Amino acid sequence: MYEIKTDIHTHTIESRHAYCTIGEYVAQAKKIGVxxxxxxxxxxAMGGAPHFYYFLNLSAIPHMVDGVWILKGAEANVIDFxxxxxxxxxxxxxxxxxIASMHESVIIPGTMEDHTNAYLNIVHNPLIDVIGHSGNPNFKYDYERVIAECAKYDTIVEINNHSFEFRRGSAANCKEIARLCxxxxxYIAVNxxxxxxxxxGVYGNSIEVLEELDFPEEKIIxxxxRVLLDFLSKKKGIRFTGE
Known part of the structure; x- marks a missing residue:
């Protein structure tokens, strides 16, 4: 059984279609051991999303609150191929x-070649750390080509638990993506x-797939x-002090 003690993809009320504050996430994390x-x-580019000032001002939030680490990030929208x-x-x-993700409300799906080209350029962008919920069948790409490239550039591939229930047709794709990883x-991140x-921190569908594949735990970043912070510190030069 895999034990995954972090969750690096969550949305607060600032995304408008989400319903809690970061304080509520911290309280829940403390309760369940995240x-x-x-x-x-x-x-x-997403409807209702925060202005770019919001992201510039995330420095106002400390990296640790009540014993829980906080990563200050974004799910950036891919806007072209x-x-x-x-x-x-x-x-x-x-x-x-x-995290860089494709959403139908931001970009109209294209061809597999379009999607593959977009993901390859994302992988080669050192400012992007994670490819988000790429099992979406509306944005299918050459999984083997892109995932092999992710391994070369230490780009993390997300196995998104939300996709199994809310993006119809994603389950088989997510399994294939995990197999290729x-x-x-x-590296993968289970979010x-x-x-x-x-x-x-609820990962039942993702864990089931990883167990079926006997996925190596050391590749779950x-x-x-500590494993995640060490990886990001080395990649991005950030000093995580808990202050």
Whole structure:
């Protein structure tokens, strides 16, 4: 049984279609033994998402609150098939963790070649850390080609528990993505994509897939806070002190 003690993909009320504050996530994390929470509200191209000032001012929040680590990040929206996202580099550089995801409300799905090109450019962007919920069948891509490249560039591939229930047709794709991550030694992050605090740290569907594949635990980069923080510190030059 895998024990995953962090969740680096959650949404607060600032995303407008989510329903809790970061304080409520911290309280729940403390209650259920989650060591670290990632605040990754949607970038401004998503309807109702916060203004870019919100991301610039995340420095107001400490990295640790009541014994729980907080990563100050974003789920940036992919806005074209060149892999550009809706936050400027000057903002991305200030964030602890950046997830890049495709959403139908932001970009109309294209061809598999379009999606593959976008993801390859994302992988090659050193300011992006995680490819988000890429099992979405509306944005299918050349999994093998992209995931092999992720292994070379230490880009994390998300196994998104939310997708199994809310993105119809994602389950088989997520399993194939996880299989290829095992094949190529690509890091994964198992995340909830929570929109309410009771969803945080809930990974039943994802864990089932990983157990079936006998996925190597050492390639789950968010299995605990220290492993994740060490990885991000080395990659991004951030000093996580808990202050």
């Amino acid at each position: 060591e670290l929470v990632g605040m990754t509200d949607h970038g401004p 060149e892999g550009n996202v809706d936050l400027e580099d000057r903002i991305l550089k200030k964030l602890d963790v950046v 095992k094949k190529y030694g690509t 909830s994509d929570a929109h309410f605090y009771t969803e945080m 968010n299995r605990n806070a």
